[in-house]
Amino acid sequence: MGIYRAKGSLMGFGSGASSVNGITGSLWNGAWIAAAVVGVFTAILILYPAVRHRKKIGAKFPTQTQYNVPVEIAYTVIPFLIVAVLFFFTAKDESKIVNARNNPNITHTIEVTGFQWSWQFKYDELGANADKAKVTGTPDAPPTLVVPLNEPVKYLVRSNDVVHGFWIPAFMDQVEAIPGVTNVIAFTAKQLGTFPGRCNILCGRAHTYMIFNVKVVTPEQYQSYLNSLVSA
Numbered sequence: 001m002g003i004y005r006a007k008g009s010l011m012g013f014g015s016g017a018s019s020v021n022g023i024t025g026s027l028w029n030g031a032w033i034a035a036a037v038v039g040v041f042t043a044i045l046i047l048y049p050a051v052r053h054r055k056k057i058g059a060k061f062p063t064q065t066q067y068n069v070p071v072e073i074a075y076t077v078i079p080f081l082i083v084a085v086l087f088f089f090t091a092k093d094e095s096k097i098v099n100a101r102n103n104p105n106i107t108h109t110i111e112v113t114g115f116q117w118s119w120q121f122k123y124d125e126l127g128a129n130a131d132k133a134k135v136t137g138t139p140d141a142p143p144t145l146v147v148p149l150n151e152p153v154k155y156l157v158r159s160n161d162v163v164h165g166f167w168i169p170a171f172m173d174q175v176e177a178i179p180g181v182t183n184v185i186a187f188t189a190k191q192l193g194t195f196p197g198r199c200n201i202l203c204g205r206a207h208t209y210m211i212f213n214v215k216v217v218t219p220e221q222y223q224s225y226l227n228s229l230v231s232a
Contacts, residue, residue, distance in 0.1 A: 002154070016187070017172075017191050018168075018170070018171035018188060018191075018194065020187050021094050021171065024093050024097075024172055026089075027093050027171075032083060034086070038082065070150060081154070096188075100184075101184045101186040104131050104155075106153070108123075108151060109125055109153065110124065110125075110147070110153060110155050111147070112155050112156070112158070113158065113160060113177070114158070114159045114161065114164030114166065114199065115164075116161050116162065116206065117206035117209045118137035118142065118203055118209065119166075120135065120137070122134045123155070123229065126229075129230045130166070132229065132230050133230060135225060137212060140209075142209075143212050144212065144213045145197065145214045145215070146214075147189050147214060147216055148188065148189070149189055149190070149192055149216050149218055149222075150188060150189070150219075151184065151188065151222075152187070153173075155186065156183075157177045157184070157185065158178075158181070158184050159177035159178055159179045162179065162203050163178050163200045164177040164203050164205065166197070166199070167197060168214055169195075171187060171194065173187055174187065176201065194215045195214045195215075195217055196211065197213065198212070
């Protein structure tokens, strides 16, 4: 199965690949629309005076003013309102994403460990057999993280050496792997396929090899995969 990249919805945002996409999609699109409106308005403010008030032959130097209170208030209030609105919706969506790890229906837990220069995945739900179910990659053989479709999974993200970034672009989710710290995230894969993952924090000379794949399979295939790890 080849690498699958989620189909874009608006402005490059992958739609429907995970539960996170559904939470942050409107924020992503809204932020780009706001940026476009501000960019167009700013361009008009720059270009209109430059064209309208360009110097004419024999024209007198225009009257200079020290300040314009209404304009200066507008320049202060409008950016503040834009930032406040973006902050509000960002905080709201972030809260939903973070609180997903407290879902009582989560039955799958996977330990994700970053190290120079690859990843290790351990399926804790196997209990005493979890140590047999470790999947460890190398720079030449990136590992594959297998997860079930439409079932929430909790990820315990750690690092053995330096700071790494556990990032699955199609799922629009990322968390840092920090030495001595366990970061916990949870999300649900919504589409079958194989998705690229990578470290998105510069972690050293072989950072480019810090890649992995995420393979989303049916719950039945997932259970068969775990059984194969234990019996291997």
